[in-house]
Amino acid sequence: MSQKTFRIRVASIKDAEELLLIYAPYVTETAITFEYEVPSIEEFRKRIQRTLENYPYIVAECDGELLGYAYTGVFKDRAAYDWSVETSIYIKGEMKGLGIGRKLYEAIERISKAQNILNLNACISYPEICDQYLTRNSVEFHEYLGFQMVGEFHKCGYKFCTWYNMVWMEKLLGSHTSAPLPVIPFSQMSADVLRDIGIEL
Numbered sequence: 001m002s003q004k005t006f007r008i009r010v011a012s013i014k015d016a017e018e019l020l021l022i023y024a025p026y027v028t029e030t031a032i033t034f035e036y037e038v039p040s041i042e043e044f045r046k047r048i049q050r051t052l053e054n055y056p057y058i059v060a061e062c063d064g065e066l067l068g069y070a071y072t073g074v075f076k077d078r079a080a081y082d083w084s085v086e087t088s089i090y091i092k093g094e095m096k097g098l099g100i101g102r103k104l105y106e107a108i109e110r111i112s113k114a115q116n117i118l119n120l121n122a123c124i125s126y127p128e129i130c131d132q133y134l135t136r137n138s139v140e141f142h143e144y145l146g147f148q149m150v151g152e153f154h155k156c157g158y159k160f161c162t163w164y165n166m167v168w169m170e171k172l173l174g175s176h177t178s179a180p181l182p183v184i185p186f187s188q189m190s191a192d193v194l195r196d197i198g199i200e201l
Contacts, residue, residue: 006062006100008107009200011052011069015059016045018066022092031125031134031164034157054185055085056111058199060100067095070104072112075121082183084119085112105145109173110197114189116181118174122147125157126165133160139167147171 011019024038039047051057057071068091075084087108091101112120122142127134139149147169155163191201 006060006067006103007200008058008060008103008198010194011048011057011059011071013045013048015066015069016041016048019048019059019069020044022066022068023090025093026090029133031127031157031159031162032138034125034159034164036159053187056108056115056186056199058104058107058111060104067092067098068100068104070101070108072108072117072120075119083117083180084121085117087120087122101141102145107197107199109171111186111189111194111199113173114193114197115184115186116174117183118172118176118180120147120171120173122169124167124169126152126167127162128165131162133162134164139169142169142171145171 020039020041023033023044026033027035027038048057051071051073055072055074057069059069060067068089070087070089072085072087075081075086087105089101089104089108109120124138124142125134126136126139130136143149148171149167150170151168153166156166157164194201
């Protein structure tokens, strides 16, 4: 599959079942997420719905098949943090390495800039020694996209009888002035703006 054969569009709760199929193996087979149990479809729908109120939740789609998804969310729930968001991305297992993740992240950046977001923050599980459940690929992927390492917490996540570290990485999207523009909730962004930055509805 070439990079030109998929489109990026806004997710909806109708996508929940297919997106949960993408996410579930990350829970059951990896330490990429620190969740122990696969969420129910009802909970997953609620997560999508809650996210879309203020933040982007987007999917990569080809011929009706969802290949991956990405979204942002609250970094910290205090007003002063409004210009910072936490990023998340998941790619269907057999679709990794085709440029889908990069395209999704590029779309997240365009949307975030249009929202007047200034900081993208990624919370990434990180092994002291790579194993069958976790490698350092995610950190390398974020470095490739221009994120920088800013901190590491040691042995803070326990999964599959192993203690894993967690790192924070960040990417700054704009200038931090004394009077930043107000953040625009995703649900208030117009269809024209989204189309202009390459996001389909």
